[in-house]
Amino acid sequence: MMTPETITDDELRALVKACGWREAKSMRQWPHAYAITGKTVPGELYDEFQRFGKRIAEGGYVRYFYSKEVHYLDLDGYCYWHMGLSKNGDYDLINRAKLPNIASRVKGRGPNLDALSPFRAVRAAAGVTDEEEEALKRWG
Numbered sequence: 001m002m003t004p005e006t007i008t009d010d011e012l013r014a015l016v017k018a019c020g021w022r023e024a025k026s027m028r029q030w031p032h033a034y035a036i037t038g039k040t041v042p043g044e045l046y047d048e049f050q051r052f053g054k055r056i057a058e059g060g061y062v063r064y065f066y067s068k069e070v071h072y073l074d075l076d077g078y079c080y081w082h083m084g085l086s087k088n089g090d091y092d093l094i095n096r097a098k099l100p101n102i103a104s105r106v107k108g109r110g111p112n113l114d115a116l117s118p119f120r121a122v123r124a125a126a127g128v129t130d131e132e133e134e135a136l137k138r139w140g
Helices: 009-018 042-061 118-126 130-137
Strands: 033-036 060-065 068-075 078-082 093-098
Touching: 009 042, 009 060, 009 068, 033 042, 042 068
Parallel strands: none
Antiparallel strands: 033 093, 060 068, 068 078, 078 093
16 A cells, blocks of 8 residues: 655655666667566565655656656656556556656657657657667667
8 A cells, every 4th residue: 555655855766776677678669677566676665666656646747658648757867657556556667767768858749659650750759869869779
């Protein structure tokens, strides 16, 4: 069950350091890593991880990834997000990517689903330069 209090920036920094972050290999076009309860988040940090998810949901900003509304939070050079509550009502997975995160720069709705390349559509909407694109390819 979630603790009602908000996690502070210092608590969040300590939690981020304590979690194991795995590269998301299934979505290399969107370079990011994830932490997941029961695997990379130590059991004793479960409550803090729930507070982290709540902070993203309530204290971050909203952008669209395709048609899905996603909540993001930027801290210390990283963009953090989750895909909502799990079936059990908890935040089980939190993602992160190094800034600049393309999704965090898109104004309004996300990429056009009819576009030939969703990645190209997001780049164009965000105004990403060729140099930034090359830097994004080297993330990780």
